[in-house]
Amino acid sequence: MASKRFLFVNRKAPFGSGQAGEMLDAALIAASFDQHVHLAFLDDGVFQLIKHQRPDTLEQRDFASTFLDLAEYDIDHVWVERDSLAERGLTETDLLIPVTLVDRATLSRMMADIDVVISA
Amino acid sequence: MNTPPGVLHTVNKSPFASASLESCLRHLSEGASLLLIEDGVYAALTGSAFSERLATAARQHALYVLGPDLEARGLAGRPLVDGLQIVDYQDFVRLAAEHATVHAWF
Numbered sequence: 447m448a449s450k451r452f453l454f455v456n457r458k459a460p461f462g463s464g465q466a467g468e469m470l471d472a473a474l475i476a477a478s479f480d481q482h483v484h485l486a487f488l489d490d491g492v493f494q495l496i497k498h499q500r501p502d503t504l505e506q507r508d509f510a511s512t513f514l515d516l517a518e519y520d521i522d523h524v525w526v527e528r529d530s531l532a533e534r535g536l537t538e539t540d541l542l543i544p545v546t547l548v549d550r551a552t553l554s555r556m557m558a559d560i561d562v563v564i565s566a
Numbered sequence: 567m568n569t570p571p572g573v574l575h576t577v578n579k580s581p582f583a584s585a586s587l588e589s590c591l592r593h594l595s596e597g598a599s600l601l602l603i604e605d606g607v608y609a610a611l612t613g614s615a616f617s618e619r620l621a622t623a624a625r626q627h628a629l630y631v632l633g634p635d636l637e638a639r640g641l642a643g644r645p646l647v648d649g650l651q652i653v654d655y656q657d658f659v660r661l662a663a664e665h666a667t668v669h670a671w672f
Contacts, residue, residue: 459580461638462605490583493608496640504638534582535613540640 451482453556455565456491461506465566466494470512472564477519484560485516486553487545488527492534495526495541513543527553572597574665578604578672581616586671591623599628601653601661607635610646617647624649632658 454473458465477483487495494509501508516524526545531537538547548556557563572595581587587602587609594600600623602609609616610631623629624647633652636642646652653661662668 459583459605459608459639462578462580462583490580490605490608493580493639498642499640500638503634506638533615534608535611535617 447479449481450561451484452476452562452564453484453486453560455557455563456485456487456494457489458566459490459493460499460509461501461504466491466509467507469564469566470509473521474512474519477521483519483521484523484525484556485521486525486527486548486556488530488550488553490534492526492530492536492541495543495545496536497540497542510542516543525553525556572666573599574661574668575600576603576668576670577601577606577609578670580605581609581619582614587616588619590669590671591619594623594627599630599661599665601630601632601658602635602650603632603658604635607631607639607641610636610650611641612645612647620647621649630657630661 454469456466456469460466473483473485499510524543524545525548527550528547529550575590575598577587577590579586587606590600609620629650630653631646631650633654
């Protein structure tokens with residue numbers, strides 16, 4: 447199967463809706479079909495990556511273990527929009543995994559250049 | 567004599583993703599209190615684009631944030647907007663009972 451570059455744009459907080467989990471599942475499925483998967487986190491999506499979350503206390507799914515294992519799925523590209531962090535009073539040190547910070551303009555160019563973009 | 571408590575407003579949406587909190591703050595009447603729950607607790611962060619808006623409201627109203635929802639989101643122990651008081655589920659029930667009405671903003 448021909449391999450395409452996918453960009454999953456995560457814009458939702460982790461627990462308020464099921465969308466964060468659905469995006470992660472879609473990204474893992476694409477990766478398992480040998481597609482080149484990039485993850486971007488912006489808007490409230492940056493809250494998905496905050497350290498020390500306790501989803502168990504709400505009986506919610508634990509995303510952290512999956513984020514920590516992304517390399518196992520050959521997902522090496524995790525981008526976080528710097529502007530979204532700043533608007534929320536967050537910094538890179540608040541995040542669970544190493545990421546590449548990008549500004550809004552750069553992320554816009556990535557969205558324009560990549561083969562498939564899925565955003566939620 | 568203290569003014570009897572008015573309305574307890576609850577907001578469960580992130581202020582960055584929904585206009586619920588902004589609208590709620592515009593409708594706080596005298597004696598009203600506000601409790602942030604679920605994704606509403608993201609409004610409690612300091613240094614955000616929303617902090618000053620909430621700090622202003624805190625000077626005129628009692629503002630509460632649900633601790634267990636902060637903890638679940640990795641925000642326990644972080645600095646919060648001045649004037650916000652962290653409460654637990656029992657406090658939530660007590661606040662609801664003490665106020666004349668509860669207005670839930672979805």
